[in-house]
Amino acid sequence: MTLRAVFKSWVDHYFSDEEAVILLVVLVLGFAVVIWLGRMLAPFFTALVIAFLLQGAVSWLERRGVPHLLAVILVFLGFLGMLMAMAFILLPLIWNQLVGLVQETPRMFASGQQLLDDLQERYPNLVTPDQIQDWIGVAGREMTQFGQRALTLSLASLGNVLALIIYLILVPILVFFMLKDRDTLVAFTLSLMPQRRTLMTRIWQEMDDQIANYVRGKFIEIIIVGTVAFLTFAYFGLPYSALLAVLVGFSVLVPYIGAAVATLPVAAVAGFHFGMTDQFLYVVLAYGVIQALDGNVLSPILFSEAVNIHPVSIIVAVLFFGGIWGFWGVFFAIPLATLLKALVYAWPRGIQRRKENEAVEALSEE
Structure with a gap:
């Protein structure tokens, strides 16, 4: 069987049906939108992921007789409470510990250097002074690059404060309407399909x-x-x-x-x-x-x-x-x-x- 015949057989197997071709086009367009417009539509995609996560809780409440709107409100309030706890409790704690870790890095680096010196004294045949100097040089360069990246990230984050505020406002609004009008949005999406x-x-x-x-x-x-x-x-x-x-x-x-x-x-x-x-x-x-x-x-x-x-x-x-x-x-x-x-x-x-x-x-x- 020639290569052309093999390729034709493969195409006939997967794309002989009109719906299969349409499905391929939909998948390609979907991936293209995410790749090229992902940064622009990032709040929408973020809200879509969060709504997808929260939909299970909404469905669980509805199965127990809770009206749809009330279930959405309860789940959404729980989501906002968790978001506020992260913003005012967890994130400041993590940030303070990260700052403390960066400040303590020189002492940790000095301790590591002392540990290498002790290792060289105990095992002079395994670890040579030249190797220790090479390791210290590599570690120093890595720490310098880490500090530069941290500084660059801090300066860049100052310019992203407005984007963060937009996220904090826009994403919860999108999440609420995605949960509330889920059936309407799904019906609209299906109306665009064959x-x-x-x-x-x-x-x-x-x-x-x-x-x-x-x-x-x-x-x-x-x-x-x-x-x-x-x-x-x-x-x-x-x-x-x-x-x-x-x-x-x-x-x-x-x-x-x-x-x-x-x-x-x-x-x-x-x-x-x-x-x-x-x-x-x-x-x-x-x-x-x-x-x-x-x-x-x-x-x-x-x-x-x-x-x-x-x-x-x-x-x-x-x-x-x-x-x-x-x-x-x-x-x-x-x-x-x-x-x-x-x-x-x-x-x-x-x-x-x-x-x-x-x-x-x-x-x-x-």
Whole structure:
């Protein structure tokens, strides 16, 4: 079979149906809008994600007899309360700890240099003075670059105060109306789609529950892991507990890689604060227990209905979508991989099933 015949067979298999071509166009346009207009429409997309997260709570209240508008108001007030708590309690605490960490960095750097000197004295054959000087030089350059980035970020953030105010006002308003008028907005979106959308409906049904469960489950996982980490670090008296807990909580966004990356700052702060003592070992051990319970207990409970995706596919999805969309690309890497998997499996099956149904209908009419 020639290459042309193989390509023609592939096209006939996936794009012989008119709805399949329309679905491809919709997907391409959707990705193009997000890539090129994502920065401009960022408040809208942010509100869409938040409304998607809150819709589960609204539906839960409605199933228990609460009127739709009252359910939306209750959930929205809860969202505003959480937003205010973050703005006036959590963020100032994290900011103060971040400032303290930056101020203490020179002392930590000096302690690290002293530790290297002690290491060279104990093991002169393994660690040479030239190696120590090289390590100190690399660390110094990294700290200088870190300070420059922090200064640049601070100066840039001053110019983004207006954008932050717009976010804080516009996003909650969009979230409220997306929750309140959800049926109207969905009906309007469907009116823009072709009347015959059996394939689209099938693909959406296969991935809707899985993506919804994943996004809400991941949000719950971040809250639980971050809270447990904060309580654990505070119990051991580890400085910068809130800052490290936020880092550990968000590390669950990137499976496998996140836990390893978050280990470095936790171990470094514990090492500089406690030294190589039993307290340091207890903190590292407690952190390892948190990661083990998250990976082996919490994650299976929250994502028991999620699609089983190979770890290599997860890492590739995180790298690809994170490179395109940054934080949100990392957050939605697995849902997007789930979407692609659903497309690959449901697309040809959907076309084949509809052709069989049309054949059955034609025979029944005869």
